[in-house]
Amino acid sequence: MNIAKKVYFLLSFVLSFFCLTKTAFASEKFVTVVNPVRISSYTKNPSESISAQQKVVSSFNLPTTWLFTYDSFQNKELVETVSHFPRQDEFGIFLEVSEALANKALVPYKKPEHWYHPNTLFLSGYAQSDRIKIIDTVFNSFKQTFGYYPTSVGSWWTDSFSLSYMHDKYGVTANLMCSDQFSTDNYQLWGQYWGAPFYPTQLHAGIPADSQNKIDVVNIQWAYRDPLNGYSSSLFSTQDYFTTDKNLNIDYFKKLLNVYLHQPDNSFGQVVVGLESDFDPSAYTGEYTKQLEFVSQLRKNEEVQVVTMNDFSRWFRNTFTETPPMHFSSNDLLGSSQVVEWYENSRYRMGIRYVPGEQKISVFDWREYSPNFYEPYFVSPNRNNHLSIVIPSIIDRQMNANTEWELPIHREDMEFHENGISFSKAINIPLFIQHNNLLRFSNKDAHLEIETVNWPYKTEGIVLRALTPAGESIFSSTKAKILVLVLFVASILMMRIGYKRSLAILWLIVFIFLYTRFSTVYMVTPGELEGLQVLESLPDGIVLVPNSVCLQCEYHSSYKPIIFSNNRGYVSTLSRKRILYDTDVLNTSREDIKKAFQNTQAKYILLTQIENYHEMLPFSPGDIGVKKVFGNANVEIWERE
Numbered sequence: 001m002n003i004a005k006k007v008y009f010l011l012s013f014v015l016s017f018f019c020l021t022k023t024a025f026a027s028e029k030f031v032t033v034v035n036p037v038r039i040s041s042y043t044k045n046p047s048e049s050i051s052a053q054q055k056v057v058s059s060f061n062l063p064t065t066w067l068f069t070y071d072s073f074q075n076k077e078l079v080e081t082v083s084h085f086p087r088q089d090e091f092g093i094f095l096e097v098s099e100a101l102a103n104k105a106l107v108p109y110k111k112p113e114h115w116y117h118p119n120t121l122f123l124s125g126y127a128q129s130d131r132i133k134i135i136d137t138v139f140n141s142f143k144q145t146f147g148y149y150p151t152s153v154g155s156w157w158t159d160s161f162s163l164s165y166m167h168d169k170y171g172v173t174a175n176l177m178c179s180d181q182f183s184t185d186n187y188q189l190w191g192q193y194w195g196a197p198f199y200p201t202q203l204h205a206g207i208p209a210d211s212q213n214k215i216d217v218v219n220i221q222w223a224y225r226d227p228l229n230g231y232s233s234s235l236f237s238t239q240d241y242f243t244t245d246k247n248l249n250i251d252y253f254k255k256l257l258n259v260y261l262h263q264p265d266n267s268f269g270q271v272v273v274g275l276e277s278d279f280d281p282s283a284y285t286g287e288y289t290k291q292l293e294f295v296s297q298l299r300k301n302e303e304v305q306v307v308t309m310n311d312f313s314r315w316f317r318n319t320f321t322e323t324p325p326m327h328f329s330s331n332d333l334l335g336s337s338q339v340v341e342w343y344e345n346s347r348y349r350m351g352i353r354y355v356p357g358e359q360k361i362s363v364f365d366w367r368e369y370s371p372n373f374y375e376p377y378f379v380s381p382n383r384n385n386h387l388s389i390v391i392p393s394i395i396d397r398q399m400n401a402n403t404e405w406e407l408p409i410h411r412e413d414m415e416f417h418e419n420g421i422s423f424s425k426a427i428n429i430p431l432f433i434q435h436n437n438l439l440r441f442s443n444k445d446a447h448l449e450i451e452t453v454n455w456p457y458k459t460e461g462i463v464l465r466a467l468t469p470a471g472e473s474i475f476s477s478t479k480a481k482i483l484v485l486v487l488f489v490a491s492i493l494m495m496r497i498g499y500k501r502s503l504a505i506l507w508l509i510v511f512i513f514l515y516t517r518f519s520t521v522y523m524v525t526p527g528e529l530e531g532l533q534v535l536e537s538l539p540d541g542i543v544l545v546p547n548s549v550c551l552q553c554e555y556h557s558s559y560k561p562i563i564f565s566n567n568r569g570y571v572s573t574l575s576r577k578r579i580l581y582d583t584d585v586l587n588t589s590r591e592d593i594k595k596a597f598q599n600t601q602a603k604y605i606l607l608t609q610i611e612n613y614h615e616m617l618p619f620s621p622g623d624i625g626v627k628k629v630f631g632n633a634n635v636e637i638w639e640r641e
Contacts, residue, residue, distance in 0.1 A: 029304040033064040034274040043278040047077045052281030060296035065309040067094035070101040090308035092152035105137035118387035124159040124377035152309040160205040174313035179221040181234035191391025198323040204375040208323035210346040213371035218313040228340040250290045265327040343416040348452045363405040366395035368438040370455035374526040376633035390632035420451035432537040462524040466567040471518025522562035527634025535575040541603025547581040605638040
């Protein structure tokens with residue numbers, strides 16, 4: 001080979017190296033443009049709205065995923081409009097259940113007070129058999145309209161049963177869901193991965209999975225939150241920042257994207273950008289255009305790759321067999337001196353904040369991720385007009401500010417590990433953390449380590465046997481008292497003539513017969529168990545529980561929930577607190593209820609709900625003198641102020 005050829009070969013190799021390096025870098029930073037398409041009450045002309053939005057997208061030549069509701073692709077004019085969209089775009093399904101879809105699927109539909117109420121809008125509001133009918137109907141209708149089954153779906157909450165079914169039958173591999181929000185639009189999604197894609201577990205769509213328990217569907221999130229301020233308000237996000245009272249503009253949006261795209265400890269970055277397609281056409285010429293212009297500039301600079309949901313899911317599934325760990329660190333985007341960090345993997349997530357140089361760290365959020373924790377709506381449909389997805393926590397400042405853990409250490413004295421955290425200095429551990437059965441403590445090489453452990457209960461909860469309401473009634477009746485008296489007299493006579501062993505056998509037979517005859521198998525749901533674990537960690541005090549029975553309540557679990565029987569002894573056993581059955585308080589007038597509650601000497605009120613059974617405060621918390629310290633889909637705990 002002559003010198004000229006050698007030089008040419010060398011230059012070609014070097015240039016190829018840099019090109020490949022640059023391409024690899026770009027492929028690790030993703031922006032996914034997703035636009036949910038629905039027809040709402042304020043959509044004047046669906047075709048005009050989506051045309052205006054697509055005009056903005058196409059001006060930057062960005063591949064886009066459009067997720068259509070059933071009603072939207074029944075609109076012939078809209079379908080004709082989108083048939084001319086670029087081939088690089090992706091079409092999928094936005095899983096919102098309308099009256100038209102329910103009727104087509106032959107599924108009962110209860111018209112909600114507001115269209116966005118989750119008990120009618122989301123699949124989780126329906127029994128599993130009805131979810132299958134709805135899914136089959138919308139997928140087959142989509143195929144009739146567009147000629148194929150989609151691989152991408154979305155909604156603000158899609159349960160894990162539905163995700164598994166769509167993956168197994170229709171090949172769905174990508175799912176859009178809402179980012180964490182404590183309380184917005186009747187939807188509480190609290191505890192999932194913060195600002196990152198993940199595989200969901202087979203039992204819970206909000207819990208990140210490892211390779212053994214995953215649904216092979218990639219969850220990506222809508223409206224990434226500010227890592228510090230977004231914890232308290234979902235308005236601090238890529239979606240709603242300009243609606244806050246902080247006069248935030250596109251510069252704030254750019255900062256948010258920088259946080260999630262460029263983290264040195266992470267192997268990739270990904271952000272969803274988009275806007276619903278049911279607004280007036282003028283809505284797409286403001287912030288939306290500015291956002292896409294910035295995304296286009298990032299792509300032009302080869303800092304990101306803009307891909308559809310399907311393309312990102314393919315890359316993610318080819319790259320990771322399980323949910324990868326993520327570590328985000330950011331200064332306060334509103335300008336304070338605080339730094340926030342999020343560390344998360346398939347075992348736990350933790351949020352901390354601190355001021356650099358100060359000897360103080362605040363742990364404000366700590367979740368345990370377990371593959372055997374059951375989603376509240378996996379089997380039991382949500383019959384409430386609120387959605388509540390709360391993943392078990394050790395620390396949750398938003399739910400209860402008293403759980404925030406302040407450590408008198410510097411940041412370098414604390415480390416994140418795969419299974420938990422460690423400290424290089426001696427620290428005092430609060431009692432509520434010491435007593436949490438989701439944690440294990442050990443000392444290794446002069447380091448204190450705290451590790452998370454799996455959810456300690458069975459998948460569906462605790463199964464136990466207890467008296468039925470009829471049994472309770474019988475055993476407290478006059479006939480039962482006479483039977484006990486007869487057995488007592490017979491026992492005395494048998495003891496006098498020396499039949500002690502026979503007496504013991506007789507009592508055992510009688511007890512087994514009566515208990516079996518007048519009892520049944522019940523269950524305590526995982527949501528209740530989570531609430532009782534929290535109750536156990538709270539300061540000592542009497543717990544007031546409702547005194548009610550529900551003989552005809554609907555349930556879809558394997559066993560009847562024990563709360564239907566009004567047998568609440570398990571509350572005392574599991575929470576280690578004395579309970580008091582309410583006889584008057586919750587039925588007292590507004591004027592007298594506060595005094596009535598105080599007279600009980602109770603510190604807490606425990607309310608339970610499942611499907612159509614709802615225990616609720618009769619008046620506002622202020623009228624009773626209580627504040628909520630915990631709530632999920634099945635339990636509310638109120639503490640006396």
